[in-house]
Amino acid sequence: MTVEERGFGPGTDLLLRQVDGRLAALRAGLRGPDLELAEELARRLREMILATARSSAADRARVRAAVHYFVQRRESRDARLPLRSLAVAQRAVDRAARQLDSTALS
Numbered sequence: 001m002t003v004e005e006r007g008f009g010p011g012t013d014l015l016l017r018q019v020d021g022r023l024a025a026l027r028a029g030l031r032g033p034d035l036e037l038a039e040e041l042a043r044r045l046r047e048m049i050l051a052t053a054r055s056s057a058a059d060r061a062r063v064r065a066a067v068h069y070f071v072q073r074r075e076s077r078d079a080r081l082p083l084r085s086l087a088v089a090q091r092a093v094d095r096a097a098r099q100l101d102s103t104a105l106s
Contacts, residue, residue: 011060012053015067019045022071037086041070041093048096059100066096 023042030038045067052059069092 009053011064012049015049015064016046018067018071019049034086037090041086041089044093044097045070048093048100052100056103059103062096062099066092069093 019042023038026038027035045063048063048066052063066089070089
C-alpha cells in the first residue's frame, strides 16, 4: 500500500482566499496606518493558517474564528451598531495567537 501525502486541503485554501480577498478590498479604500495594520493582520493570519493546517481541530477553529473577524464586516441598517473595525480583528488575531502559543507549550 502506498501512502499519499495530502496537501493542505480545501479548508486551508478557502481561508487563504478569504484573507487575500478581504485585503484586496481594504487596499482599495485604506491608506496609511490602517492599510499597514490590515496588511500585517493578513500576513499573521496567513502564517497561522499554514501553521495549523495539520493541527488539532480546536487550533484550526481558533484560526478560523480570527479569519472571520478579519473578513466579515458587520453591516446593519441600525445606526446604533457600528461597523467592525480592524482593531476588533487585531484583538481576535492576537487572542488566537496567544491561545496557539499556549497549546504549543503544553
